[in-house]
Amino acid sequence: MHAFASANGPAAPRRRDGPERRAQILATAAELFAEYGFEQTSMREIAKRVNMLAGSLYHHFETKDDLLHALIRDPQQQMIRENERLAALPVDAELRLAATVIARFHQFSANWHVHVLLMQEANFYRQHAEFSYVQSAKNQASLVMTRILDEGIAAGLFRAEIDSYLTNATISQMISAAAGRLRQGAFISAVTGREYGLAAVLDHTLDCALRLVRPAARIEAPVRRAEAERLVGDCLGR
Template sequence: MRSANSGWTAARGCGPRRRGRGRGRPWRRPPRSRTPGRPASACCSGVPLERRRASGWVTRHNERVTTTSADSGRSRARAGGARRRGKGSTALASERREHLVRLAAELFAEKGYQATTVRNIADEAGILSGSLYHHFDSKESIVDEILAGFFNEITVSYQAVLDRGESPRDTIAGLVRVAFGSLEPHRAAITVMQNDWNYLKGMDRFSYLNKSEDEVEKMWVDTLSAGQKDGLFRDDLDPKLTYRMIRDTIWVAVRWFKPGGRLDAQGLADHYLKVMFDGINLH
């Protein structure tokens, strides 16, 4: 006859007892298996934990982020690669933008600003019109960059001549040389100024053109006035009118001056200074 509680015992046991789970010997969870491929010594408790972590033997299982030394190295390498790619992409975009500005400047100089469309610029660059708007929000932004770059550079160059503190005659000669020296690198910008100045300066966006021109004019007029006071220049000439005649005769040369011809820009400046200071009459 079965014991009264034998059914309860069988249901409770549901199979053979696990070894070591008797009353006198409490059951323990089997140890976790070591990482495949790791040497037994890597997981032994005789090696300090921090040393094992530093060597990459163990991971930080119980911490918020689980990494190994090798993982950290790979993460740093990936981050470095991403930064390098980011810098490369930025440089490429900058070069592309400069290329588009040069193409647009040539078209503005050839066809005129008003006659040149965004599609003309995109076709010249070999891209879709929509792609141009990744770099510029409008055609006005492009010509703005062209003219602002020209005025910034020539104003700095003029100021460098003034800062030399030379005589008014030598200063005027230096300003003339700077102006002629800008004909080649800024040919398109100067041509746009010649052709579209009145149209552009009437737009609010280009109000700075008048301010920039006033700043440049003051440099020349003050120098001419100083030369008159020093007795170097004729005092019966209007300094402002004299400057504007000098300015326009220099800028109009952009239409016929050919780099690589008989005279370079400085040779042209030398000839101009002879005519300006000495005239064409025999003395």
């Protein structure tokens, strides 16, 4: 009944050690935070899901806020860097805009919970100075996209009348909202019951974004999605 491990070599660990435990806690926390909100999720609940007691979490993270920082800080920074790399590509503004939209969806589907957390806890970040970097990063992302829009206008690719700031706000919102609706990787109409996958939603979002910026003459031009996809893949190395 009781099989013993061989005497040499490390014994099977009764309590999981090191970084993998930390990662497990982070993943669980991300899930709960995204589902119930940061402040509505208790340390006790997180602990229960990873089979430990609340007090033990404090061996891995100093405070609850720390846990949140650890979840969002790096992914958001990486997102900004990727956006900047795409914005600097030597292709026309429309292709860079398309690549940005696509990249955002990739980032989202690769790290679903964290990105939900970034958008839906905006109130919390605004009220806690230690999280002000979240808003700074969002402003930075706005700046990058605003510049793409302005360059597109200057090049005659986008309508001259658009207000790049309002348009950026609208498009960014559109992306976040569309991605946010993809809760379990799909999005089910509450009215018709029909289901929309990531590809369909991305397609629709991309189409909408271009429709907002294109001049009448180019409104029905092809979307060049495949080219933009390839650009994203090459530039971000995937």
